[in-house]
Amino acid sequence: MKEKELHPAIEEHLKRQGIYGYKKREAFLHPTLKDLPSPFLMKDMGKGVELILSAFREKAQIIIWGDYDVDGISATSLLFLFFKELGYPVSCFIPNRLDEGYGLNCDSLEKLAQESPAKKLIITVDCGISNHDEILFAKKAGFDVIVTDHHTPPEKPVPADAIINPRQTDCPFPFKWLAGVGVAFYLCIAIRNMVFSNNNGKTIFNKPNLKLFMPFVAIGTIADVMPLTETNRVLVKAGFEILSSDQCQAGLKALFEYSGLSRSTIISENIAFQVAPAINAAGRLGQPEIALRTFTANKDGADSCAEKLISLNKKRKKICACDLEKALGIVSNNLPECNDSIIICDRFHDGLLGITAARLVDLYHVPAIVFSSDQKGTGQLKGSARAPAGFDLYRALSHCSRFIKTYGGHKAAAGLSVKAEYFEHFKACFNETAIQYQDTIESVSVNPATDCIELAVSEALDPVLLKNLVQLEPLGEANPKPLFYDPSAQFVSLSFFGSERKHVRGILRGTYRNIPFIGFSVGDKLNKALTGKTFGLIYSHLHDSYRFSSSWKLKIVNVWQ
Structure with a gap:
C-alpha cells in the first residue's frame, strides 16, 4: 500500500494496535489464505480424517450433529454442502432448543441408531466437548464419534474416537480462538487434502472449492464474537470476498436481500446486528431447520426460506421486548441485590434468555443470568448468562459448580441449568464470586486522549479514510473500530426518537x-x-447499506459542552 493510500488517522490507529511499518500494515490489511496454519497441527485431525475415509470406504452413514445458534447452523451447513459437493451425501441433525437443549442427547441418539445402518458416524460441530455420558451412549449404540468443537474442554475428556478442538491444552495448533465453524472448515481442508492424495481421489466425483464455503465461516465467527485477529481475520476476510461476489451461495444472497442489505461492501456490524439475529431467531423459537434450509437452499428455494426467516425474526423481536420489560421491572424492585450481579427467574421465553441477559449487561454493566421458571414441573431451571468485558463468566460459574447441574460456554456467555431447590444457594454463591471478580470488569468510559484519535468532523468522510475503514474489516472483538473525537463540532439540526427521547439523529x-x-x-x-x-x-463511522446502495454517516458515542 502506498503511503498516500493510508489516511494519517488510520495509520495512528494501526500504531495503537501495535501494527507498525509497511510490511506489518500490508500483512494486516491484506491477509492471504497462505497465512493459514496447517489443519494437521490440530490434535486428532489426522485420526478424525482417517475415520471419515473409513466411512467412505464402508459406505457408512454420516450424520452431522449441529447446534441451533448462528455458529452451529453455519458449521452444519458448511459440512453438509462440502460433503454434497465431494460426492458423499450426509444427513444433519440439529436439536430443538426448547425441547432438547444444547448438545447431544440420548433420546435422539437412540432414535437415530434405530434408523441407521450398522456402520454409522456422528460428527459434532460447535458442541460435544462436554457430552461425556451422551457420547458413551452413542458408542454403545454403534456410532463412531468425532467431536469438533471450540468450547472450553472439561478436565475429563469425552470418550469420542477423535476430539478436534484447538482449546485442548495439549493441542499444538497455534491459534486457540476459532469459532465452531472455523474448526469445521479446517476439518474440510484436511479431508480434501487426504482424499486427493495417495490416489484416493479416484473414488470421489468432485473436488470442492473450499473458498466458496468461507462466507459461513465469516458469519459464524462474527456472530459468536470470536477475536477477529490472526487466523480468524484471514478466514473472515476471505469470506467477505465471496459474500460480495456472484459466487455467494443462493441462500445467503437471499438472506442479505430480505434483510435489506447490499452485498457490495460487507461490514461486520451489518452481519452482527442484522444478519445474525435473523438466523438465531429460528433456533430461539424452536425452528432451527428454517435457518439450515436457508443456508443450504438452491436458487429456486432460497427466497421463500429467507422470507420465513425474516418473519420469525420479527416475531422474536416482539417477544424480546416483552421479556425485557418484565426483567427491568424485576430488577428495579430488587436494586440493592443487583449491584454486583443480576440473577432473575420468571416466565421468560426459554429461547430468548441470552438476549435478555445481554441487554441487562448493557444497561447495568454487571454479569447477568436470566432463568426461565420451571413451567413443566421438571425441578430444573434453565438459564443463560452474559458478562461485561473483562469478567470471566466460565470461571465464575466453575466456582459455583456444586449448585449447578450442567453448564458450558465462554468468558462472556454461557448456558446452565440449576435445580430449583438450589436456586437461592446458587444465587448467593455467584454474587459472592462476582464481588471477588469485580475489579476485572473493564470500564465502559471512553477517554478522548487515550482511546480516540483527533479528527475534525469536517474530515470524517474523506474518501481515503472511508476506503481504509473497509480495509480494516472485519472489525469487532479484539480488532476494534477506530474512535475519533472533535473538540469543536457543531450541530446543524437534531431530532429525538425512541422511548423517552433516548436516541437522536440529525446533521x-x-x-x-x-x-x-x-x-x-x-x-x-x-x-x-x-x-x-x-x-x-x-464518534465512529456507520455504514448504511440498503439493497443496491450504501452510504456513510457518523455514530455519536459521547458528547459534552
Whole structure:
C-alpha cells in the first residue's frame, strides 16, 4: 500500500494496535489464505480424517450433529454442502432448543441408531466437548464419534474416537480462538487434502472449492464474537470476498436481500446486528431447520426460506421486548441485590434468555443470568448468562459448580441449568464470586486522549479514510473500530426518537458538505443542545447499506459542552 493510500488517522490507529511499518500494515490489511496454519497441527485431525475415509470406504452413514445458534447452523451447513459437493451425501441433525437443549442427547441418539445402518458416524460441530455420558451412549449404540468443537474442554475428556478442538491444552495448533465453524472448515481442508492424495481421489466425483464455503465461516465467527485477529481475520476476510461476489451461495444472497442489505461492501456490524439475529431467531423459537434450509437452499428455494426467516425474526423481536420489560421491572424492585450481579427467574421465553441477559449487561454493566421458571414441573431451571468485558463468566460459574447441574460456554456467555431447590444457594454463591471478580470488569468510559484519535468532523468522510475503514474489516472483538473525537463540532439540526427521547439523529456541520449522524442512548446529553453551538464529540463511522446502495454517516458515542 502506498503511503498516500493510508489516511494519517488510520495509520495512528494501526500504531495503537501495535501494527507498525509497511510490511506489518500490508500483512494486516491484506491477509492471504497462505497465512493459514496447517489443519494437521490440530490434535486428532489426522485420526478424525482417517475415520471419515473409513466411512467412505464402508459406505457408512454420516450424520452431522449441529447446534441451533448462528455458529452451529453455519458449521452444519458448511459440512453438509462440502460433503454434497465431494460426492458423499450426509444427513444433519440439529436439536430443538426448547425441547432438547444444547448438545447431544440420548433420546435422539437412540432414535437415530434405530434408523441407521450398522456402520454409522456422528460428527459434532460447535458442541460435544462436554457430552461425556451422551457420547458413551452413542458408542454403545454403534456410532463412531468425532467431536469438533471450540468450547472450553472439561478436565475429563469425552470418550469420542477423535476430539478436534484447538482449546485442548495439549493441542499444538497455534491459534486457540476459532469459532465452531472455523474448526469445521479446517476439518474440510484436511479431508480434501487426504482424499486427493495417495490416489484416493479416484473414488470421489468432485473436488470442492473450499473458498466458496468461507462466507459461513465469516458469519459464524462474527456472530459468536470470536477475536477477529490472526487466523480468524484471514478466514473472515476471505469470506467477505465471496459474500460480495456472484459466487455467494443462493441462500445467503437471499438472506442479505430480505434483510435489506447490499452485498457490495460487507461490514461486520451489518452481519452482527442484522444478519445474525435473523438466523438465531429460528433456533430461539424452536425452528432451527428454517435457518439450515436457508443456508443450504438452491436458487429456486432460497427466497421463500429467507422470507420465513425474516418473519420469525420479527416475531422474536416482539417477544424480546416483552421479556425485557418484565426483567427491568424485576430488577428495579430488587436494586440493592443487583449491584454486583443480576440473577432473575420468571416466565421468560426459554429461547430468548441470552438476549435478555445481554441487554441487562448493557444497561447495568454487571454479569447477568436470566432463568426461565420451571413451567413443566421438571425441578430444573434453565438459564443463560452474559458478562461485561473483562469478567470471566466460565470461571465464575466453575466456582459455583456444586449448585449447578450442567453448564458450558465462554468468558462472556454461557448456558446452565440449576435445580430449583438450589436456586437461592446458587444465587448467593455467584454474587459472592462476582464481588471477588469485580475489579476485572473493564470500564465502559471512553477517554478522548487515550482511546480516540483527533479528527475534525469536517474530515470524517474523506474518501481515503472511508476506503481504509473497509480495509480494516472485519472489525469487532479484539480488532476494534477506530474512535475519533472533535473538540469543536457543531450541530446543524437534531431530532429525538425512541422511548423517552433516548436516541437522536440529525446533521453535523462540515466544511464542504454537512454530515448525517445518529446517536443511541445519548439523548439526555443533547436534550438542551442548541444548533450552532460548539460541542466536544466522540464518534465512529456507520455504514448504511440498503439493497443496491450504501452510504456513510457518523455514530455519536459521547458528547459534552
